[in-house]
Amino acid sequence: MSEFIVEAKGVTKVLGHGAAQVYALKDISLSLRRGELTVLMGPSGSGKTTLLSVLGCMLTPTSGAVRVCGYATEGADAKVLAKLRKDHVGFVFQSYHLFPTLTAAENIQLALDIRGMHGEDARAKSLDVLKKVGLAHKSTSYPRELSGGEQQRVAIARAIAGDPAFLLADEPTGNLHSAQGEEIMELFKRLNDAGTTIIQVTHSEKNAAYGHRIIQLKDGWVVGSETTAAARPA
Amino acid sequence: MPLNLTLALRNLFHDRLRFVATTIGIVFSVVLVMVQMGLYLGFGRMVTTVIDHTSADLWVMRHGTKCFEDPSLLSHSKQTGAAATAGVAEVTPLVIGFSGWILPSGEITPVFVVGSDLQILKPWNLTEGTVRALSGSGTVAVDRSYFERLGVSGIGSKANIRGLPVSVAAVSEGIRSFTTTPYVFSDLSQARAYIGIPSTMVSYLLVKLRPGADLEHVRHDLQASLPDSEVLTPAEFNERSRSYWLLGTGAGAALFAGAILGIIVGVVIVAQTLYSSTKDHLDEFATLRAMGSSNGYIYSVIIYQAVLNAVIGFAFATLIGFSVVEFTRSGALPVLITPMLVLVMLVLTVVVCIAAALGAIFRVVRIDPVMVFTR
Numbered sequence: 209m210s211e212f213i214v215e216a217k218g219v220t221k222v223l224g225h226g227a228a229q230v231y232a233l234k235d236i237s238l239s240l241r242r243g244e245l246t247v248l249m250g251p252s253g254s255g256k257t258t259l260l261s262v263l264g265c266m267l268t269p270t271s272g273a274v275r276v277c278g279y280a281t282e283g284a285d286a287k288v289l290a291k292l293r294k295d296h297v298g299f300v301f302q303s304y305h306l307f308p309t310l311t312a313a314e315n316i317q318l319a320l321d322i323r324g325m326h327g328e329d330a331r332a333k334s335l336d337v338l339k340k341v342g343l344a345h346k347s348t349s350y351p352r353e354l355s356g357g358e359q360q361r362v363a364i365a366r367a368i369a370g371d372p373a374f375l376l377a378d379e380p381t382g383n384l385h386s387a388q389g390e391e392i393m394e395l396f397k398r399l400n401d402a403g404t405t406i407i408q409v410t411h412s413e414k415n416a417a418y419g420h421r422i423i424q425l426k427d428g429w430v431v432g433s434e435t436t437a438a439a440r441p442a
Numbered sequence: 443m444p445l446n447l448t449l450a451l452r453n454l455f456h457d458r459l460r461f462v463a464t465t466i467g468i469v470f471s472v473v474l475v476m477v478q479m480g481l482y483l484g485f486g487r488m489v490t491t492v493i494d495h496t497s498a499d500l501w502v503m504r505h506g507t508k509c510f511e512d513p514s515l516l517s518h519s520k521q522t523g524a525a526a527t528a529g530v531a532e533v534t535p536l537v538i539g540f541s542g543w544i545l546p547s548g549e550i551t552p553v554f555v556v557g558s559d560l561q562i563l564k565p566w567n568l569t570e571g572t573v574r575a576l577s578g579s580g581t582v583a584v585d586r587s588y589f590e591r592l593g594v595s596g597i598g599s600k601a602n603i604r605g606l607p608v609s610v611a612a613v614s615e616g617i618r619s620f621t622t623t624p625y626v627f628s629d630l631s632q633a634r635a636y637i638g639i640p641s642t643m644v645s646y647l648l649v650k651l652r653p654g655a656d657l658e659h660v661r662h663d664l665q666a667s668l669p670d671s672e673v674l675t676p677a678e679f680n681e682r683s684r685s686y687w688l689l690g691t692g693a694g695a696a697l698f699a700g701a702i703l704g705i706i707v708g709v710v711i712v713a714q715t716l717y718s719s720t721k722d723h724l725d726e727f728a729t730l731r732a733m734g735s736s737n738g739y740i741y742s743v744i745i746y747q748a749v750l751n752a753v754i755g756f757a758f759a760t761l762i763g764f765s766v767v768e769f770t771r772s773g774a775l776p777v778l779i780t781p782m783l784v785l786v787m788l789v790l791t792v793v794v795c796i797a798a799a800l801g802a803i804f805r806v807v808r809i810d811p812v813m814v815f816t817r
Contacts, residue, residue, distance in 0.1 A: 257812075257815045257816070260815065261812045261815065266732065266811050266812050267812060287736075287737075290731070290734045290735070290736065291734065292734070293732065293733065293734035293811075294733065294734025294735070295734070297734070299732055299733060299814070301729075301732075301814050301815065302815075303725075303814075305725060305726070305728075305729040305732075305814055307449065307726050307729075308456070309449065309452030309453055309456045310448070310449065310452065314445065314448065317445055318445055318449065318730075319733055321444075321445040321446065321739075322730065322733060322734065322735040322736070322739050326444070326445070330445075378815050
């Protein structure tokens with residue numbers, strides 16, 4: 209098994225057509241190791257979300273090559289990309305994107321349901337992951353009954369429920385106040401310490417300090433990549 | 443319960459106002475279609491009510507007869523030839539025709555006279571008097587629902603038909619005519635006089651077969667011996683009469699047009715509300731796509747929603763439909779809702795609602811999962 213979970217070589221992504229065409233990513237090459245917590249930083253419009261979308265198999269590169277868990281995504285159709293996402297990627301969004309009509313446990317079971325796990329197995333698994341994020345007692349609560357931090361923890365539980373190869377988190381603390389944001393980062397750290405690979409987009413220097421590696425983007429280019437003090441010895 | 447069904451159910455009840463609006467739309471549409479089709483069936487049954495209550499195995503009629511009420515006549519002499527056909531047990535002449543019923547006040551109202559031997563065809567659902575009483579001179583049977591129209595009040599009431607005195611000797615309950623012209627039953631010879639049919643002519647010959655006789659064989663022989671006549675089974679004559687009145691007159695087309703209008707209304711309402719519901723839940727469908735859900739899973743949520751809407755709307759509509767049946771039971775044209783109509787309507791409602799979901803499905807197909815990062 210390769211030590212790299214995601215590899216990108218010379219990736220360029222062009223969005224839009226004609227006069228509206230934008231080079232969102234320009235010749236990006238990077239490799240992300242298993243077990244790492246990688247942070248993507250950069251100003252708005254630097255290409256962070258586009259890079260996250262390409263690494264998360266939502267978009268294919270216009271040119272260059274991307275391998276996710278050993279599978280090439282260039283030229284893959286929507287069905288193949290969806291399967292790669294389902295099998296290997298867990299997503300955490302800034303706006304949580306929980307289903308408001310489902311309870312916390314049901315939101316997690318839905319993620320398992322699309323993966324073919326149903327019934328009692330799915331219920332047990334949902335409670336197990338809710339316990340991991342400290343919300344076992346809120347399993348029957350609806351999203352509207354939870355605080356923003358709790359909703360994000362349910363979203364993280366949903367993301368890890370399918371045992372993905374890595375988590376992609378898009379500004380997971382962006383909608384939370386600082387104490388809740390810190391709770392979420394501590395949760396990410398615990399999950400990462402337990403072996404979960406995480407790629408996170410953030411604007412926060414404080415959050416970035418949790419990363420083993422910080423990749424800086426600007427105008428679609430990688431302008432910096434540094435290993436932090438949090439990095440494990442190789 | 444599968445989680446996609448749970449999600450569909452919760453989404454459906456989440457927006458109660460929209461759910462109520464959709465349900466009302468479906469109920470309106472289904473009731474409209476059900477009542478139109480119920481009228482069609484009720485009309486069809488009324489058209490053939492006398493044929494249905496006749497115990498003949500075969501009907502002999504003049505060639506080209508369009509329906510039971512057709513005034514075409516046959517020569518009575520054909521009865522002898524028909525009776526001599528192998529396999530025939532009995533041949534009974536029947537006369538029918540419109541006439542004028544003269545009320546004691548002198549007012550004339552049209553009636554439809556049916557005259558036979560009162561064995562193979564006799565008035566049914568008698569609540570007063572007997573069939574035997576109709577063998578008396580100048581006696582008739584009428585239906586209670588037409589008392590006011592005929593200016594009678596029961597047994598012994600007097601009137602005139604074509605200047606001939608008649609007396610009510612039997613009263614039935616529920617023998618209604620789709621033409622709204624009351625049926626008047628009497629014996630053959632009196633009916634001839636009331637209608638003005640000569641004794642050499644009949645409207646129909648009703649044939650009963652001997653036990654074990656082959657119907658098709660007898661029919662073939664009868665047809666061969668009666669060249670200017672037609673020999674039909676009750677089912678065939680039934681179908682011919684129904685086709686004439688429902689399709690030939692355009693009455694059926696009008697009922698079908700109403701039903702199609704109901705279907706269109708249903709499709710538009712369900713399509714519109716499902717589309718707007720799907721638009722409101724786009725973030726959720728985009729999240730499902732981002733998580734790697736198959737298109738089929740997402741479609742199943744929308745289709746479950748459509749089917750749930752259909753079943754709930756249909757249940758209410760059926761209750762209303764059966765209320766309409768009860769309300770029209772003793773009316774001029776009762777609505778008839780059969781178990782088969784209910785089943786067909788259920789399937790139609792579900793299919794129409796699923797078809798209406800296509801717009802929502804096409805919208806979901808175009809969702810870019812990347813949108814979850816930007817919302």
